[in-house]
Amino acid sequence: MKSHNCLYILIILTLISGWIATGCAGGPPEQPIVTVSIEPQRYILEQITGDRVQVRSLLTEGANPETYDPSVTHMHNLGKSIGYLRMGNIGFEAALVDKIREANPGLRIFDTSAGVDPILGTHSHGPHEHTVIDPHTWTSVKNAKIIAANMLKAMEQIDSGNKGYYRRNYEIFASRLDSIDSLITERLAPHRGTSFMVWHPSLSYFARDYGLNQIVVGNAEHKESSVADLRRAIDNARSRGAEIFFFQKDFDSRQVSAINAELEANEININPLTYQWEDEIIRIAEAIADTPAPTATEEK
Numbered sequence: 590m591k592s593h594n595c596l597y598i599l600i601i602l603t604l605i606s607g608w609i610a611t612g613c614a615g616g617p618p619e620q621p622i623v624t625v626s627i628e629p630q631r632y633i634l635e636q637i638t639g640d641r642v643q644v645r646s647l648l649t650e651g652a653n654p655e656t657y658d659p660s661v662t663h664m665h666n667l668g669k670s671i672g673y674l675r676m677g678n679i680g681f682e683a684a685l686v687d688k689i690r691e692a693n694p695g696l697r698i699f700d701t702s703a704g705v706d707p708i709l710g711t712h713s714h715g716p717h718e719h720t721v722i723d724p725h726t727w728t729s730v731k732n733a734k735i736i737a738a739n740m741l742k743a744m745e746q747i748d749s750g751n752k753g754y755y756r757r758n759y760e761i762f763a764s765r766l767d768s769i770d771s772l773i774t775e776r777l778a779p780h781r782g783t784s785f786m787v788w789h790p791s792l793s794y795f796a797r798d799y800g801l802n803q804i805v806v807g808n809a810e811h812k813e814s815s816v817a818d819l820r821r822a823i824d825n826a827r828s829r830g831a832e833i834f835f836f837q838k839d840f841d842s843r844q845v846s847a848i849n850a851e852l853e854a855n856e857i858n859i860n861p862l863t864y865q866w867e868d869e870i871i872r873i874a875e876a877i878a879d880t881p882a883p884t885a886t887e888e889k
Contacts (some may be wrong), residue, residue: 603865619643624670626682627654628702628864634674634740636762639749641764642671642744648681650864652657654821657750668693672747674740678724699743702726708793728861729794730770730870734763769867771872773799779882784820785828786854788836788845791861795873804831806848819848826852832880835859835873855880 621642631646677700708723726732740757745752781800788807797802806822834854
């Protein structure tokens with residue numbers, strides 16, 4: 590009888606030890622990680638993936654893409670990811686993608702801007718300029734639908750067990766994007782031909798979608814511009830009747846305030862890199878819709 594009691598106690602202790610070990614091991618298994626480049630991508634992807642994966646951004650909120658250098662933590666997280674969904678044409682991606690492939694040869698990398706009709710611009714290195722693709726593809730609702738479709742295809746490949754779940758979420762999100770696009774199209778229809786100013790040319794695709802004219806006062810690198818370049822931009826903005834000046838408070842040059850003191854435009858701080866992508870796009874559209882519509886003469 591005594592031996593039976595001892596055996597019983599031993600079994601109980603073994604079970605308790607197992608439960609403790611399981612608890613100390615961290616409970617349920619960790620979710621798969623998918624890495625993206627920027628926060629707007631994280632927002633879009635999470636509308637599709639829901640709670641099935643962890644989505645992590647390389648460029649977190651408030652970081653500057655012009656000076657971004659990945660930390661050891663970022664590279665470690667990439668190594669644990671089941672996929673990297675790059676935006677497509679952001680400067681730091683081009684410098685990083687070869688390093689990522691070298692460090693993680695098995696990592697699947699996807700271009701989420703594939704299929705977007707590109708807008709070409711210029712980029713300066715000292716006295717030299719060369720043509721580049723405008724990287725701000727996500728600032729267009731129409732483009733966001735293409736980006737989301739690319740994300741769906743990527744997720745169906747790297748996590749095929751959840752294909753049906755991802756597709757259902759994508760269809761719901763795509764329908765919402767169509768509604769947002771229709772709403773903005775209606776709101777901005779009287780404003781076709783309206784000009785607005787930006788320091789950094791982040792709204793080119795948005796302007797193209799709705800027949801607007803983006804006047805770039807600064808430059809693509811958020812750096813200070815020459816007096817001659819500023820004078821040309823100011824004269825252009827004044828001749829086109831631009832009444833809004835979109836700027837990025839954390840990044841844009843101190844020249845912004847000096848320019849606007851002369852133009853007396855409505856200064857609006859925007860953040861194209863925010864996670865709250867949907868709210869920001871609507872806020873930008875509403876700011877333009879709240880300005881006087883251009884006359885027939887101004888549209889010409």
